[in-house]
Amino acid sequence: MSLKAISSRDNPLYKELKHLATSSQARRRAQRTLLDGVHLCSAYLSQRGLPPLCVVGESAQANPEVAAVLERCAATQRIVMPDALFHALSQVEHGIDLLFVIDTPQVQAAGRLETSAVLLDNLQDPGNVGSILRSAAAAGVAAVYCSPGTAFAWSPKVLRAGMGAHFGLEIHEQADLAALIASASIPVLATSSHADASLYDVDLRQPVAWLFGHEGQGVSADLLALATQRLAIPHLGEMESLNVAASAAVCLFEQVRQRTADAAAVARASAQGRPR
Incomplete structure (x- = not known):
């Protein structure tokens, strides 16, 4: 043509x-x-x-x-x-x-959370949304659920920040996060700067759903109450918290680290001819 x-x-x-x-x-x-x-x-x-x-x-x-x-x-x-x-x-x-x-890809209605996923609660900044989509795709997480208040995932600014991640993801817009969390068959982990549990003390080798919240206010109180566990990311500096996109990257790749380390241990045990 x-x-x-x-x-x-x-x-x-x-x-x-x-x-x-x-x-x-x-x-x-x-x-x-x-x-x-x-x-x-x-x-x-x-x-x-x-x-x-x-x-x-x-x-x-x-x-x-x-x-x-x-x-x-x-x-x-x-x-x-x-x-x-x-x-x-x-x-x-x-x-x-x-x-x-x-x-704009139209996906089927959100089903039950059974495999690793990312849930975005009222994220406003397109750059943050795109960066999180990029990290999710790189970490092997296929499904992302965006609340009604979250920046439109298919806007030009989010697309540029995502760098092509959108095309390998199943992105659900206008998702009812409370209903998803309530019916989830996997743990739902929420990041919070006020949590007592550390990200690095949690077993992430199995599927989990990650819940990330608004840039200034964090995850809403209603959704925090529904989450299986609240986690903090340890840090040494005086900053109260990390940028939400940075937090998401740390969490997602701690999960990658644990899962790849576990797979490597199984492979070593198999090579040595003994049970893990």
């Missing part, structure tokens, strides 16, 4: 793209969002396939990485426009002028 040129801000498709780029309400209503830049677009192609629409700035066509993406998208709709028009759609300064329009 050849590239179609758009040269006017009054073009109906351009107006639609501008709404998607600038309005969270428009993205939710259309159930579509934008992926901005070569990295996100390439990750989407590798993990999800072709997008409904590929958009490129005129100058970017000469970029080898962009040219490769355009070639892979030959079977889908492709739009080229002047750089000035493209830059009004992009929130990335000094980026490479390439973006995809994608359908």
Whole structure:
């Protein structure tokens, strides 16, 4: 399919793209969002396939990485426009002028918590949400549940912070965290700077659900009361607590450490021909 040129801000498709780029309400209503830049677009192609629409700035066509993406998208709709028009759609300064329009994945209603998961309670900052999604994907946690007050996971800012993590995750928006926790068949662990138990004293080799809360207020009192256990992350400095994205990374990779150490111990015992 050849590239179609758009040269006017009054073009109906351009107006639609501008709404998607600038309005969270428009993205939710259309159930579509934008992926901005070569990295996100390439990750989407590798993990999800072709997008409904590929958009490129005129100058970017000469970029080898962009040219490769355009070639892979030959079977889908492709739009080229002047750089000035493209830059009004992009929130990335000094980026490479390439973006995809994608359908926001719709997942099945949240079921019972039976495998490791991340629960986000009213997180406001898109960068924190994206960073946590990235850590979850890297730690092998497949499911993330976002409360109604949490930043929209498929907004451009969260997508950029996630660096492609979204495409390997099952992300539930508007999730009823209280109902999920109440019916969970695995422990639900909440981080709290006022907890007595230490993260490093808990057995994390089996599936758990991690509950992380608002940047300033932490996990809400109602959800803390439902959690199986509250955990603190020990630290030596004078700071009261860590940033929520940093806390999530520490917790998730302590779980990775314990699970990989346990697997390594089993492998060593097997190699030595004796039970663990």
